[in-house]
Amino acid sequence: MTAPARRSRLEAAVSDTARPRARAVLFVLTAIAALLALLAGCSTGSVDGGGESADTTGVERQGEFPRTITHAYGETEIPEAPQRVATISWVNADVSLALGVVPVGMPRNSFGANANGSTDWFDAELEAVGGEMPELYSETDGINTEAIAALEPDLILGAYSGMTAEEYETLSKIAPTIAMPEGDVPFGTAWQDSTRLIGEALGRSEAAEELITEVEGQIQQVAEDNPAIEGTTFVWATVDPEAAEKIYAFTDVDNRPRFLTQLGMEQAPVVAEASSGSPDQFAVTWSPERADELASDILITYATSPEVRQAIESDPLLGRIPAVEAGRMVVQTDEQQVLSISASSPLSLPWALENVVPDILAAAEQEQA
Structure with missing residues (x-):
């Protein structure tokens, strides 16, 4: 897609600004927790910490692109291996990073955030892979389509989310978008299923299965101990x-x-x-x-x-x-x-x-x- 065409597409999407959502998100964290608060970050991230270049050539992909991903709102075609990934909600940025792809943007945490507006586990993994902190945007009033569009992503991840059909349509005008798996309730996707779906979208299915096995093994070890x-x-x-x-x-x-x-x-x-x-x-x-x-x-x-x-x-x-x-x-x-x-x-x-x-x-x- 040419730069003018991309800008035109993004501007059209931003004009459909996301509406505040009255969802039962409080049950997902606690009955009294608020949604994410406003604070933008100052840099973008990539697999190798290369900033705007977002070079993901060092990440091994499995399977061929283009590929079609099935989710709650139908099918999404991903034309080529994603290199600029933006995320919504929680979990999705963690999974992308764990699979070797540092998002260019993700929501800022207010509930449970550390001093960076992130989490200790995300920051530790980011340091381990040598990546740069993604751009942080607010989700206080719903999905921040304007901030996401400004990053010009080539994939938007919402495998764990409460994304509505209307929000999916808006995000899809910005970039190919992955919603929660078909049949899952909002914010009800198990971490294993989020990992598999995101792994498929990123061309990292084998790594996703290995990651699931590793984490389940750690849980099982605690149970055995x-x-x-x-x-x-x-x-x-x-x-x-x-x-x-x-x-x-x-x-x-x-x-x-x-x-x-x-x-x-x-x-x-x-x-x-x-x-x-x-x-x-x-x-x-x-x-x-x-x-x-x-x-x-x-x-x-x-x-x-x-x-x-x-x-x-x-x-x-x-x-x-x-x-x-x-x-x-x-x-x-x-x-x-x-x-x-x-x-x-x-x-x-x-x-x-x-x-x-x-x-x-x-x-x-x-x-x-």
């Missing part, structure tokens, strides 16, 4: 005495229960039963008046401050949750820890195994004692 957690029941929820809805329990559509299940633990039967009629919901509301029925070996919840623990324990209703009464509640106050599992990726999960899982294991082992 801690056999006592096998069969331990859990409730992963947001419990907050000050919230309008005081208890949200995450279902197996959410990445958090999925992850603990991989470790050999089991979703509490009461949550599994309560969510059985809602296969697309990330969480179910639980009445505080029935807190004593929310039975599990351990409870994990996010809180904005350590003081929330005492507030839960002293609450006349929430304090009756069996795991709270037994002293087997894990309270997470570190946003990056929450993000590492709620938006699971092949980069975040190894980090979580070191920085999040030990507290969960300690609570599970206390139950066994």
